Amino acid sequence: MNAEQPRKPGWLSDRLGWGGIAASLERHRAPRRGFVFYLGGITLFLLLLQVLSGVLLVLYYKPDAANAHASLERIVGEIPYGDLVRGVHAWSSEFFIAFLLAHLFTVVLRRSYRSPQELSWLSGLVALFIGVGLAFTGTILPWSQKAYAQARVGSEIAHNVPFLGNWLYRLLRGGTEVTSNTLSNAYGFHVAVLPATLTLIVGFHLFFLSRKPAAISEPADDDDDAEASKASSATEADTIPLYPDFLLRQAVVWVGVLVAVMTLAIFADRPLGAPADPRLSSTGAMPPWYFLPFHQIVRSSPRELLGIDGPKFIVGATCLLGLLVVVLPFLDRKGSKLVAWAGWLVLFVLILLATSALS
Amino acid sequence: MSNDEPKGPPRRDFLGIAVGGSAAVFAVAAAYPVARFIEPGTRPRPGPAVVGKLIEFPPGTVRSVMVDDRPALVVRAQDGSFRAFSAICTHLQCVVGYSPERNQIECPCHRGVYSMDGLNIGGPPPRPLEELQVTVNEGTIIVSAVG
Numbered sequence: 001m002n003a004e005q006p007r008k009p010g011w012l013s014d015r016l017g018w019g020g021i022a023a024s025l026e027r028h029r030a031p032r033r034g035f036v037f038y039l040g041g042i043t044l045f046l047l048l049l050q051v052l053s054g055v056l057l058v059l060y061y062k063p064d065a066a067n068a069h070a071s072l073e074r075i076v077g078e079i080p081y082g083d084l085v086r087g088v089h090a091w092s093s094e095f096f097i098a099f100l101l102a103h104l105f106t107v108v109l110r111r112s113y114r115s116p117q118e119l120s121w122l123s124g125l126v127a128l129f130i131g132v133g134l135a136f137t138g139t140i141l142p143w144s145q146k147a148y149a150q151a152r153v154g155s156e157i158a159h160n161v162p163f164l165g166n167w168l169y170r171l172l173r174g175g176t177e178v179t180s181n182t183l184s185n186a187y188g189f190h191v192a193v194l195p196a197t198l199t200l201i202v203g204f205h206l207f208f209l210s211r212k213p214a215a216i217s218e219p220a221d222d223d224d225d226a227e228a229s230k231a232s233s234a235t236e237a238d239t240i241p242l243y244p245d246f247l248l249r250q251a252v253v254w255v256g257v258l259v260a261v262m263t264l265a266i267f268a269d270r271p272l273g274a275p276a277d278p279r280l281s282s283t284g285a286m287p288p289w290y291f292l293p294f295h296q297i298v299r300s301s302p303r304e305l306l307g308i309d310g311p312k313f314i315v316g317a318t319c320l321l322g323l324l325v326v327v328l329p330f331l332d333r334k335g336s337k338l339v340a341w342a343g344w345l346v347l348f349v350l351i352l353l354a355t356s357a358l359s
Numbered sequence: 360m361s362n363d364e365p366k367g368p369p370r371r372d373f374l375g376i377a378v379g380g381s382a383a384v385f386a387v388a389a390a391y392p393v394a395r396f397i398e399p400g401t402r403p404r405p406g407p408a409v410v411g412k413l414i415e416f417p418p419g420t421v422r423s424v425m426v427d428d429r430p431a432l433v434v435r436a437q438d439g440s441f442r443a444f445s446a447i448c449t450h451l452q453c454v455v456g457y458s459p460e461r462n463q464i465e466c467p468c469h470r471g472v473y474s475m476d477g478l479n480i481g482g483p484p485p486r487p488l489e490e491l492q493v494t495v496n497e498g499t500i501i502v503s504a505v506g
Contacts, residue, residue, distance in 0.1 A: 279446075279454075298469060311450070
């Protein structure tokens with residue numbers, strides 16, 4: 001008899017108005033199959049891991065050239081679980097960039113940037129830009145020999161950005177030379193400016209997605225495409241409620257990601273390297289893996305291209321390509337399959353370049 | 360008659376433009392000082408900086424030193440003469456180093472090579488290393504920017 005009575009909301013649910021929130025989430029549908037739909041959620045989870053581990057690291061890290069490296073050595077060597085916290089922070093940042101890029105590529109390959117999802121696309125690209133900024137500033141903070149070299153090269157590459165180059169260069173360096181100012185600037189951006197902006201942008205990104213209930217399923221207005229007709233006839237059987245079904249599956253994926261990050265943080269060694277000594281030549285200046293294709297182009301390019309300084313030409317051309325990616329939803333309104341093929345081609349070339357950079 | 364009737368949309372449009380325009384002006388007015396605040400000032404040319412004593416630089420020595428916050432290489436030839444170069448690669452500003460095996464200056468980042476005269480002789484560097492001025496004053500080596 002008792003089982004037939006409606007369940008009373010709990011104390012907290014009652015105060016949160018959880019019933020209303022759950023009903024609203026249940027109305028949203030998500031695809032039943034396809035790992036690609038979990039990539040965004042995984043990226044968000046990795047961001048959360050970085051914030052939590054980053055907040056802990058801030059308690060012991062000292063952002064000045066004289067003490068930065070020693071403070072990290074102390075975190076890793078003396079503070080209980082310091083090695084684990086640093087490992088989680090570093091590995092989750094690697095995974096964060098990897099999943100952010102994977103998310104971007106799958107959106108391109110599925111042509112999900114199309115109208116009316118332009119704002120989701122744009123906010124996602126801003127998030128990627130900030131994510132790379134967080135990764136770059138994060139590599140400077142250990143103030144190791146490698147960090148010093150990357151601060152030099154990274155800021156010089158930014159120097160070649162058309163129009164904004166000089167301003168970016170001085171901003172990244174905190175002056176015209178890589179000094180303790182560079183480190184304190186990188187720290188300020190890494191722990192305050194960039195995370196705050198990213199939180200705002202991720203909020204917008206989720207809001208834009210929530211405005212379109214079928215946002216993560218295939219758009220149905222693509223009538224010149226055989227796949228689309230299949231998608232438009234997608235029935236309820238092909239989708240599941242966002243809550244609880246999709247979010248529960250997402251939570252299971254998060255546990256898997258957490259296990260992978262923790263395993264690497266515990267068992268994979270990430271040596272801090274020698275403290276920065278600006279007098280020594282920049283050995284070990286190999287950039288992080290996501291910059292390897294760019295590194296290879298810069299390394300093997302001639303001094304001049306079409307009468308323009310080599311690095312200036314490459315950075316300018318990269319900015320132009322980046323601009324094309326930004327306006328992609330406006331250029332490709334119908335969602336041409338050519339873009340998906342171009343996406344595969346770009347991915348192939350990037351992997352090829354990264355592989356040759358390592359050899 | 361119709362001229363006296365209030366016209367809703369144009370008036371609303373005007374208010375919208377006025378509010379939006381004012382917000383844009385305020386945003387620019389706020390952004391400019393913020394951009395200027397976070398942009399650091401330019402620094403003077405390096406040096407003069409004392410980098411060591413004459414006794415520390417026997418003939419045939421190449422030593423990495425700091426001139427202000429910038430890395431530099433001081434070269435003392437076998438004949439006792441001094442030359443100094445900025446140790447910043449002219450390609451992408453990595454710090455270059457002396458290779459005793461090949462008796463040349465090398466940039467490990469993108470495989471740039473310079474001669475002991477600072478000339479770019481291999482790899483991507485587009486220009487020679489910046490030469491600095493060395494003066495010896497009462498047994499003290501002083502390095503500064505040329506000119």
